Structures are given as C-alpha cells and as structure tokens.
C-alpha cells in the first residue's frame with residue numbers, strides 16, 4: 711500500500727541514525743515510503759537499528775568527523791541507489807562543561823563532529839543531490855539560550871552559511 715505516502719521512492723541519508731532523533735526519523739521516513747541510509751560509529755548499534763527498522767534501510771558504519779568515512783558512505787549510496795533526495799545531517803554530540811574546564815581535546819572532539827562533520831556531510835552529498843532535494847541540519851537552542859559552552863552554537867549557525875551556496879537547485 712503506497713497510496714498517500716509522502717516520501718515514496720525518495721532516497722534519504724541520515725547521519726547518526728542508530729538512536730534518538732536520527733533513528734526516529736529513519737523509522738518515520740521508511741514508513742512514508744523512503745529508502746534510508748543510516749550511519750553511526752558503533753557497528754553493533756547500527757546493526758540493531760537496521761534490524762529494528764526492518765526494511766528499505768542500509769547501515770553504513772562511519773564517523774562524520776572522518777572524511778574518508780563520509781566518502782565511503784556516499785560511494786555506497788552512489789553504487790546502490792545512485793542519487794539522494796534528502797540528507798539529514800543529524801549526527802552530533804552535546805557535552806556541556808564550564809568555560810574554565812574546556813580542554814583542547816574537548817574542543818576538538820565537539821568541533822570535529824558537530825561543525826566539521828556537519829559541513830562535510832552536506833558538502834560531500836551535493837554531487838548526488840537531486841534538484842529540489844532537501845538538506846536538513848540538526849542544531850540546538852544552545853546558541854540562543856544561556857547554556858555552558860558547546861559546539862552547538864556553530865552547528866546552529868551553519869544553516870545560514872550553507873544555504874547560500876547550493877542556491878536555487880535545492
């Protein structure tokens with residue numbers, strides 16, 4: 711029964727789709743008729759998520775902070791489904807610490823995943839993205855609320871920067 715399904719025939723990439731918002735989105739999108747690729751760093755959680763979703767889904771293990779992993783993700787998409795209609799750059803981590811406790815390692819970890827990972831997830835999807843496709847970024851209200859420092863602020867600001875570039879195609 712495909713009647714009334716909003717995403718029938720659409721191909722979707724969701725980074726960080728093994729739990730939380732990413733998994734819930736993947737489940738909903740598959741119910742709406744899409745074929746979904748989900749990612750995550752932990753293979754076991756990825757396998758469990760693929761099993762839970764049940765069909766029309768592929769899991770591609772990878773870390774959005776590693777460009778080689780993103781290349782492998784999109785090579786897999788290109789080989790099997792050819793094009794992308796929706797990319798949901800959802801993978802991210804929130805680790806709040808007081809300003810005085812921020813270390814170089816903490817800074818690099820959060821920015822590598824939340825900022826670098828989000829930007830390259832989108833950049834590397836562009837060659838496969840169909841005209842009229844959608845790019846969805848998961849950010850946070852942390853940039854406008856008085857919360858302790860985290861890399862959510864640039865994650866929230868990226869949308870305005872990224873939306874300038876692809877132009878009317880998307």
Ligand SMILES: NC(=O)c1ccc[n+]([C@@H]2O[C@H](COP(=O)([O-])OP(=O)(O)OC[C@H]3O[C@@H](n4cnc5c(N)ncnc54)[C@H](OP(=O)(O)O)[C@@H]3O)[C@@H](O)[C@H]2O)c1
Nearest residue numbers: 726727728729730731750751752773774800801802849850
């Ligand atoms: N939940 C909230 O209240 C809230 C509020 C503001 C913003 N957000 C943002 O919304 C997004 C999803 O949040 P959530 O609460 O659903 O998170 P979650 O339940 O912790 O799930 C995060 C997902 O992202 C994956 N992930 C994390 N780091 C990754 C990496 N480097 N590469 C690839 N996958 C990675 C995780 O799998 P692995 O660990 O196996 O990689 C997991 O599948 C995040 O970007 C978060 O910052 C959430």
